[in-house]
Amino acid sequence: MSDIFDPAALVRPDLEELIPYQVQVHHNVIKLDANENPYDFPPSIREEIWRELGNHTFTRYPDPVAGELLEQISDYTGVPADGILAGNGSDELILTLLLTFGTGGRVIITPPTFSMYEVHARIAGARTVNVPRKGNFDLDVRGVIAAAKNPDTRVIFLCSPNNPTGNATPPEEVAEILKNSRSLVVVDEAYQEFGGESCIPLLMEYPNLVILRTFSKAFGLAGLRVGYVLANPAVVRQLLRTKQPFNLNAFSQLAARMVLAHREEFGRLIELILQDREELYRELAGLPGVEVFPTAANFILFRTPLPAEQVYRELMANGILIRNMHGPGLEQCLRVTVGRRDENRLFLEKLKKILGL
Numbered sequence: 001m002s003d004i005f006d007p008a009a010l011v012r013p014d015l016e017e018l019i020p021y022q023v024q025v026h027h028n029v030i031k032l033d034a035n036e037n038p039y040d041f042p043p044s045i046r047e048e049i050w051r052e053l054g055n056h057t058f059t060r061y062p063d064p065v066a067g068e069l070l071e072q073i074s075d076y077t078g079v080p081a082d083g084i085l086a087g088n089g090s091d092e093l094i095l096t097l098l099l100t101f102g103t104g105g106r107v108i109i110t111p112p113t114f115s116m117y118e119v120h121a122r123i124a125g126a127r128t129v130n131v132p133r134k135g136n137f138d139l140d141v142r143g144v145i146a147a148a149k150n151p152d153t154r155v156i157f158l159c160s161p162n163n164p165t166g167n168a169t170p171p172e173e174v175a176e177i178l179k180n181s182r183s184l185v186v187v188d189e190a191y192q193e194f195g196g197e198s199c200i201p202l203l204m205e206y207p208n209l210v211i212l213r214t215f216s217k218a219f220g221l222a223g224l225r226v227g228y229v230l231a232n233p234a235v236v237r238q239l240l241r242t243k244q245p246f247n248l249n250a251f252s253q254l255a256a257r258m259v260l261a262h263r264e265e266f267g268r269l270i271e272l273i274l275q276d277r278e279e280l281y282r283e284l285a286g287l288p289g290v291e292v293f294p295t296a297a298n299f300i301l302f303r304t305p306l307p308a309e310q311v312y313r314e315l316m317a318n319g320i321l322i323r324n325m326h327g328p329g330l331e332q333c334l335r336v337t338v339g340r341r342d343e344n345r346l347f348l349e350k351l352k353k354i355l356g357l
């Protein structure tokens with residue numbers, strides 16, 4: 001027996017091919033790669049958070065169910081508090097959903113879509129089944145329903161507006177899937193504050209619907225990691241089995257409460273982002289050889305005549321970070337987040353140069 005200890009020999013075989021999620025941290029760049037809110041956190045809300053923090057004792061564990069925050073989310077969404085679960089970003093809740101319902105079963109994903117459904121399914125030991133979107137990135141509703149007929153199907157992930165394509169799925173199409181499936185249908189509405197119709201009204205009718213939301217995009221709290229699930233209370237009770245007891249720290253609970261208490265301030269920022277999205281979309285669509293895809297989110301997917309990697313690298317050399325999405329169905333595509341007006345202008349200026357326009 002060799003005396004060199006190799007942890008790789010002990011790792012779960014089904015994790016061998018899982019590549020750790022890698023994010024390169026770049027400083028001093030214009031950051032248009034992660035669909036965050038580009039504006040500074042409103043100073044008045046920041047001050048209120050600091051003031052409240054002064055009264056806080058950090059020696060005690062946080063509220064395990066973030067009760068006060070749930071009441072405010074209930075006020076914001078109209079969903080009763082017993083149908084809400086808060087988490088350490090919606091990423092954590094995707095894993096919680098899959099650990100509770102997915103392990104050992106099949107999970108349906110509709111690529112191209114958010115990569116973490118596949119990653120967390122693997123971590124949870126679930127098998128993913130792909131039902132690719134159509135050429136225009138609409139859902140293949142019939143295909144999803146057909147794939148869900150397999151009795152091992154536990155969870156179906158839909159993302160609306162979809163990351164990275166930007167298009168939203170009409171609630172009628174989600175309802176069609178809900179009606180024809182006995183699995184859990186998760187609609188990730190991470191970008192809903194920017195557009196698309198919410199599926200919240202369907203919650204009353206369909207006990208197998210789960211909606212995922214986040215504070216990381218429109219509400220500017222990506223750094224504090226707050227997300228939530230909206231669902232039937234019976235689904236939430238099952239999720240409590242696998243949730244970490246103190247998953248959402250006290251600071252983040254407090255900050256998210258303050259954000260919702262002042263949500264009209266974020267409404268103004270969202271308005272600005274939406275105006276700038278239209279401007280950026282128009283400008284991109286006017287570039288010869290560039291194909292731009294319609295969006296209901298705070299980002300835009302586009303296809304260039306040059307290889308996406310070349311465009312990505314040359315923008316990076318100019319201090320602008322966007323996402324290279326090149327892959328199946330997204331050949332030569334990149335995704336740019338709507339930034340502040342000056343950032344969008346600089347991005348367009350550099351992109352034009354790179355494309356020789």
Ligand SMILES: Cc1ncc(COP(=O)(O)O)c(C=O)c1O
Binds near residue numbers: 091092188190214
């Ligand atoms: C569709 C979608 N869902 C969930 C997330 C993760 O959000 P959170 O920061 O709440 O983990 C993202 C982040 O990019 C996303 O695009």
